[in-house]
Amino acid sequence: MYFMISQTVGATESTCVLKMGYRTNERLPNIARAPDNSGLYLDLYQKAARKVGCELQITRLPKNKVVNLLKRGEVDFYPGFNLTKKRSSFAYFIENGLPGGDVGISRDDMAEVTQLEQLKGKVLLRAKGSPDITRDIRGIDIKQPPEMTSMQAMTFLLNKKGDFYIYNKSTLEYLLKQHPLEGLKLHPDCCGGVLPLYLGFSLKSKWFKGMTNPKYKEDQPISADNYPILMSVESKSYEFSQVLKSMKLNGETRALYEYYYH
Incomplete structure (x- = not known):
C-alpha cells in the first residue's frame, strides 16, 4: 500500500x-x-x-x-x-x-557508444515510466527494476546486472562527482546531445x-x-x-x- x-x-x-x-x-x-x-x-x-x-x-x-x-x-x-x-x-x-539532454553510462570496458544501434545484444537498464528511446531498435534487452534510482543503476552496471543506462547528463555527472565509482564511463554522444x-x-x-x-x-x-x-x-x-x-x-x-x- x-x-x-x-x-x-x-x-x-x-x-x-x-x-x-x-x-x-x-x-x-x-x-x-x-x-x-x-x-x-x-x-x-x-x-x-x-x-x-x-x-x-x-x-x-x-x-x-x-x-x-x-x-x-x-x-x-x-x-x-x-x-x-x-x-x-x-x-x-x-x-x-x-x-537538459541525456548521456549513457556503462562499465569502462564498453566501446564508445555514439549510436543506439550499438546496444544490440546488450542489457539496457531503464527506470519504469521513462521514455523508450530504443523502441525501434530490435535486439536490445530491456530491464526495468521497480523504482530504480540512478545510483542503483550504476551499482547494477558494476555488478554486471545490466550493460548500459541512459539518463540526464547533469544528474549522472553530479552523482559521479559526489560518489566516485571506479569502473564506469560516460558516453556523452550516444543520445542526442544538449536539449x-x-x-x-x-x-x-x-x-x-x-x-x-x-x-x-x-x-x-x-x-x-x-x-x-x-x-x-x-x-x-x-x-x-x-x-x-x-x-x-x-x-x-x-x-x-x-x-x-x-
Whole structure:
C-alpha cells in the first residue's frame, strides 16, 4: 500500500495552489527522497509559483501513480518530463530553464557508444515510466527494476546486472562527482546531445487553457514547435511559463543550478 505524501510550501490565504507531483525516490540534487522535498526543484518552482501569485504544493508517490494524477488534472505538473507523442495526449510541455539532454553510462570496458544501434545484444537498464528511446531498435534487452534510482543503476552496471543506462547528463555527472565509482564511463554522444528540459503541465489542470493548433502537422514528429495544442495567453500555466522563461534569461535559474550542481 502506498500513502500519498503531500506538502504545501509557504501556504497562505492564496486561492492559487500549483500542485507539483514527483516520485518518492530521490533525484539529487533536484529533490531528496520523500518526505523530504528539499533541492533545486523546490527552490526553482516555489520561486516561480510565488511570482505568479501562487503557492507550491508537492505530492510524492510512485511515478506511475503521479502520472495518473497528472492525466486527471489532480496534479498540475511534473517538474522534469521528456517530451513524447504519448505524453502529448495529457501534458503540455514548458521549458523550465534548466539544461537538459541525456548521456549513457556503462562499465569502462564498453566501446564508445555514439549510436543506439550499438546496444544490440546488450542489457539496457531503464527506470519504469521513462521514455523508450530504443523502441525501434530490435535486439536490445530491456530491464526495468521497480523504482530504480540512478545510483542503483550504476551499482547494477558494476555488478554486471545490466550493460548500459541512459539518463540526464547533469544528474549522472553530479552523482559521479559526489560518489566516485571506479569502473564506469560516460558516453556523452550516444543520445542526442544538449536539449531543453521540460516540465509536463496537465491538460486537465484547472490552471491550463488551450486550443487546437491549426499549424500542427500530424505527419511530422511531435516537438515544442510542432504541438497539437496551443496554450492560451490568459491561463495561469502561460503566466507560469513566462516567469520561468524570464528567470532563465535574467540568470536566476542558472544561479540556482550552479548552487546545487557545483
